[in-house]
Amino acid sequence: MEILILAVVIALVAVGMISGLVVSSRKKKQLPPSAPSSTPTITAPPAEPQVGEDAAPTAEEPRRTIEEVTLPDTAAATDSPVAVEDPVVEAPAAPEIEVPEPTAGRLIRLRARLARSQNSLGKGLLTLLSREHLDEDTWEEIEETLLIADVGVVPTQELVDRLRARVKVLGTRTPADLRALLKEELLTLVGTDFDRAVKTESGVDTPAVVMVVGVNGTGKTTTTGKLARVLVADGRSVVLGAADTFRAAAADQLQTWGDRVGARTVRGPEGGDPASIAFDAVKEGIAEGADVVLIDTAGRLHTKTGLMDELGKVKRVVEKHGPLDEILLVLDATTGQNGLTQARVFAEVVDITGIVLTKLDGTAKGGIVVAVQRALGVPVKLVGLGEGPDDLAPFEPEAFVDALIGD
Ligand code: GDP
Numbered sequence: 001m002e003i004l005i006l007a008v009v010i011a012l013v014a015v016g017m018i019s020g021l022v023v024s025s026r027k028k029k030q031l032p033p034s035a036p037s038s039t040p041t042i043t044a045p046p047a048e049p050q051v052g053e054d055a056a057p058t059a060e061e062p063r064r065t066i067e068e069v070t071l072p073d074t075a076a077a078t079d080s081p082v083a084v085e086d087p088v089v090e091a092p093a094a095p096e097i098e099v100p101e102p103t104a105g106r107l108i109r110l111r112a113r114l115a116r117s118q119n120s121l122g123k124g125l126l127t128l129l130s131r132e133h134l135d136e137d138t139w140e141e142i143e144e145t146l147l148i149a150d151v152g153v154v155p156t157q158e159l160v161d162r163l164r165a166r167v168k169v170l171g172t173r174t175p176a177d178l179r180a181l182l183k184e185e186l187l188t189l190v191g192t193d194f195d196r197a198v199k200t201e202s203g204v205d206t207p208a209v210v211m212v213v214g215v216n217g218t219g220k221t222t223t224t225g226k227l228a229r230v231l232v233a234d235g236r237s238v239v240l241g242a243a244d245t246f247r248a249a250a251a252d253q254l255q256t257w258g259d260r261v262g263a264r265t266v267r268g269p270e271g272g273d274p275a276s277i278a279f280d281a282v283k284e285g286i287a288e289g290a291d292v293v294l295i296d297t298a299g300r301l302h303t304k305t306g307l308m309d310e311l312g313k314v315k316r317v318v319e320k321h322g323p324l325d326e327i328l329l330v331l332d333a334t335t336g337q338n339g340l341t342q343a344r345v346f347a348e349v350v351d352i353t354g355i356v357l358t359k360l361d362g363t364a365k366g367g368i369v370v371a372v373q374r375a376l377g378v379p380v381k382l383v384g385l386g387e388g389p390d391d392l393a394p395f396e397p398e399a400f401v402d403a404l405i406g407d
Contacts, residue, residue: 097262100229106393114403121149122404151367194379199325207285214330215299219358224296225257226392232261236291241281242267243274246298275317334363358384
């Protein structure tokens with residue numbers, strides 16, 4: 001009899017263990033790529049940031065994985081037949097996923113907003129060039145208009161020289177002639193040869209990794225969120241890395257952006273190690289076969305060395321997975337010369353590959369596009385034209401210049 005009872009107990013334990021294993025593996029497979037924020041895999045911070053000052057994590061280091069994070073559930077399921085039933089049914093309902101606006105032609109759709117804020121530059125230039133007598137005072141006013149719009153001293157001089165030369169041979173100056181001439185010259189100044197595509201194509205098995213840097217307050221986190229929407233709108237899958245652990249609300253803010261379009265956000269504790277989070281984000285991107293990993297970073301300009309240490313470390317650690325595809329610098333267009341100085345510091349710290357100019361809707365200083373490209377030698381790739389979720393547009397020189405000059 002005792003032997004019989006023992007056999008039944010052993011059999012029950014064995015059945016329990018096998019169901020546990022089955023549940024564990026089912027759970028892993030069924031983990032939705034766009035799991036809601038309350039799922040611990042997304043929000044649970046790593047037990048401890050694992051990147052030491054000098055000892056960055058390697059792929060071999062023990063870390064919390066999706067499997068490990070779900071283990072407590074599995075253990076409970078092994079003990080309780082109720083929990084074994086169907087873990088998927090118990091999962092919280094997925095949040096409603098938004099469908100972002102398509103990105104093609106976005107700048108044209110936002111042109112009215114851009115044109116409104118840039119009125120004084122384009123319209124001012126046209127009005128001045130249309131004067132009957134283009135005397136020295138007028139040319140000085142043209143120069144001033146360009147300088148006030150933050151075009152920068154050297155590019156302003158170049159443009160004025162070219163305009164002077166071309167107006168001279170023009171003879172009669174019809175408004176249409178002047179508009180065409182100004183458009184052509186402004187386009188040359190802004191540059192039509194740059195490759196302005198954000199690089200989001202990577203290896204077959206690995207996601208493209210884009211790091212977003214810039215001084216806090218420039219719109220970095222917002223831009224990272226908007227960029228995730230741009231990518232999702234274009235059919236790409238995205239993982240977000242909330243490596244701005246300095247600003248208290250940054251991770252929540254980023255996660256809200258991610259949740260809205262079904263992009264997973266990897267985050268850590270406030271004040272945690274940004275490099276560790278960035279590393280985990282890329283690891284997660286690889287694990288779930290994402291197309292792109294976007295990493296938001298902190299932009300404290302406390303000291304150049306401090307910034308260099310922090311961003312340099314994030315970059316180094318991320319590159320243990322493979323090279324970075326893009327480092328985007330976010331710059332607030334309203335900050336003028338100050339913004340340019342910041343841009344130069346960042347460019348010394350990391351190799352910027354593209355510029356995102358935010359808040360162009362709130363300034364008439366669109367000339368900063370020209371100045372910052374000259375200062376860093378890299379193109380403006382995206383522009384922010386408002387606080388709305390889809391107010392980020394690929395930068396198109398022609399649409400931009402059209403907006404400057406107006407119809
Ligand atoms: P971070 O500290 O650099 O991450 O800055 P945030 O992303 O939190 O943005 C700072 C503020 O700038 C927020 O209120 C954003 O809504 C706002 N912002 C960002 N981009 C734009 C833009 O293109 N236009 C306008 N008007 N506001 C923007």
